[in-house]
Amino acid sequence: MNRRTLAALAAGALFGAGLALSGMTDPRRILGFLDVTGEFDPRLLFVLGGAVLTSSALFPRVLRRSRPLLAPRFNLPTRTAVDRPLFAGAALFGAGWGLAGYCPGPALVGLGIGAPEALWFVPAMLAGMAVQRWQSRR
Structure with missing residues (x-):
């Protein structure tokens, strides 16, 4: 296993x-x-406040580096426009979060600990991801 994979597993x-x-x-x-x-x-x-404070303090410091520790360059988003797909995706995410109380990270943790709600949420989430991938290729 390479260092990038180990770092990703550790971060997760x-x-x-x-x-x-x-x-x-x-x-x-x-x-x-x-x-x-x-x-x-x-x-x-x-x-959320702790995450925002930590990110606000450390993200600019990390970006002062010439490159990440385990990658040849930073992969930062280039699109800044709020368009219809972004708005629709955010609305669907928010509706799902509000109905189920799960978003992807906690759902995967819940699946790992055998939470009953995650057993139905994660397959539905994966199906939604597959539909989105199929739709974007069309």
Whole structure:
């Protein structure tokens, strides 16, 4: 196994451990955050705030490097326009997140720990990804 694969596995494991430690693999916690008129649970706000603060502080510092540690160059997005596919994808993502309480990262962690909701969510997510890939090739 090469260094890039090991680094990706380590980053994924760290991300999954952070999700599990913060309780963000529990869809009820996410749905509680989205339920602003009922039993609101603000913990997701603190997790997101920590991520934004960390990224804001470290991302500019990383970009000052000439290249990443394990890649020949940075692969940064070049498109900045908000177009119909982006808006539709964001709306679908948000609707799915609001209905199920899962997004891809926590769903995969949930699948790894055998959460019943993840057993139906992950196949549906993969099917949606396959449809999108098929659609974009047409």
